[in-house]
Amino acid sequence: MSQPGAPGPQFDVRGAVDLSSLGRPSAPPPGAPGGAPAAGGFVVDITDEMFPSVVQQSAQVPVVALLWMPTDAENARLATTLGALTAEYAGRFLLVRIDATAYPQIAQAFQVQAFPTVVAVLAQQPVPLFQGTADEAQIRSVLDELLTAAEANGVTGVLAPPEGQQPTVPAVAAEPEPELPPLHQKAYDAIEADDLETAVAAYEQALREDPRDHLATAGLAQARLLLRTRGADLATVRAAAADHPEDVEAQLAVADLDLLGGKVEDALGRLIELVPDAEDKDVLRKRLVEYFDLLGPQDPRVAPARRALTNALY
Numbered sequence: 001m002s003q004p005g006a007p008g009p010q011f012d013v014r015g016a017v018d019l020s021s022l023g024r025p026s027a028p029p030p031g032a033p034g035g036a037p038a039a040g041g042f043v044v045d046i047t048d049e050m051f052p053s054v055v056q057q058s059a060q061v062p063v064v065a066l067l068w069m070p071t072d073a074e075n076a077r078l079a080t081t082l083g084a085l086t087a088e089y090a091g092r093f094l095l096v097r098i099d100a101t102a103y104p105q106i107a108q109a110f111q112v113q114a115f116p117t118v119v120a121v122l123a124q125q126p127v128p129l130f131q132g133t134a135d136e137a138q139i140r141s142v143l144d145e146l147l148t149a150a151e152a153n154g155v156t157g158v159l160a161p162p163e164g165q166q167p168t169v170p171a172v173a174a175e176p177e178p179e180l181p182p183l184h185q186k187a188y189d190a191i192e193a194d195d196l197e198t199a200v201a202a203y204e205q206a207l208r209e210d211p212r213d214h215l216a217t218a219g220l221a222q223a224r225l226l227l228r229t230r231g232a233d234l235a236t237v238r239a240a241a242a243d244h245p246e247d248v249e250a251q252l253a254v255a256d257l258d259l260l261g262g263k264v265e266d267a268l269g270r271l272i273e274l275v276p277d278a279e280d281k282d283v284l285r286k287r288l289v290e291y292f293d294l295l296g297p298q299d300p301r302v303a304p305a306r307r308a309l310t311n312a313l314y
Helices: 051-057 073-089 104-109 136-152 182-192 196-209 214-229 234-243 248-260 264-277 281-295 302-313
Strands: 043-045 063-068 094-099 117-122 125-131
Touching: 051 063, 051 094, 063 073, 073 094, 073 136, 117 136, 125 136, 182 196, 182 214, 196 214, 214 248, 214 281, 234 248, 248 264, 248 281, 264 281, 264 302, 281 302
Parallel strands: 043 094, 063 094
Antiparallel strands: 063 117, 117 125
8 A cells, every 4th residue: 555645753652742723813713603513413522542443443434633722713713614614525534623721731632832733634544734734725636635645545435424413433442542751741741731841841851861852852842932922922023023133142032032932044044044143053052952842853843954054153
């Protein structure tokens, strides 16, 4: 069987942190007036326990996964559009919605840091589709391409739910996840409690004990980013950066918020452009290396940015 689409991230449901955009309008919960529609038909809201079964089901029928924040207005509009298209395609794919605030581990499985994000699962392999909002015509084009890829890979099943019932995901017992190392668990619990200082200290201790702990390196970069941006006002930070383009601290602050909001290229490009003329290049270098650690070497944007940083430094 040919491989579905471009290579995607491996499924690993450990230690997600919500890096969604800040300060957007809210919406009522799904099913309430003004909110996204409730699940039903070919739309299923899934939990951590259901996730392995959804992956298995993708061997028979394409699965479109919406990773979202249900009470964010932008997310709710996208969910509404996707739901209408799902009904129109009448069982040719299953739309699963994952509340990233309630089930952050699934977001980590897809290596998603900004919401909404739409990812397909085809023949048990993740295939990134798009991030952020899109209009109906754009989404329809993406879905058509997905179904073409599904046919090429022999995934041609069609869902046929009983009248008046939503499709069910077959129950498959998931293997228990291995426990996190104690310091990682301490850091994760601290992030969940918004005790970011404790999370930073736990990851720093983990790295003192094992400098090759790559998960601790990424976790530390995440925790530091969240700590630096806690309470930041996006409009104020952007205005300061625009008014003072030579102020490195102002540019670092807006780059942090860009990264937090999923604007990865903007964050990397902003800082790399400053390097050649900066008096203290090492400040920018260290922040960029921290971004690289957070994104991970598998992110396709990291290697070009590393090369650009090297060229800017030397």
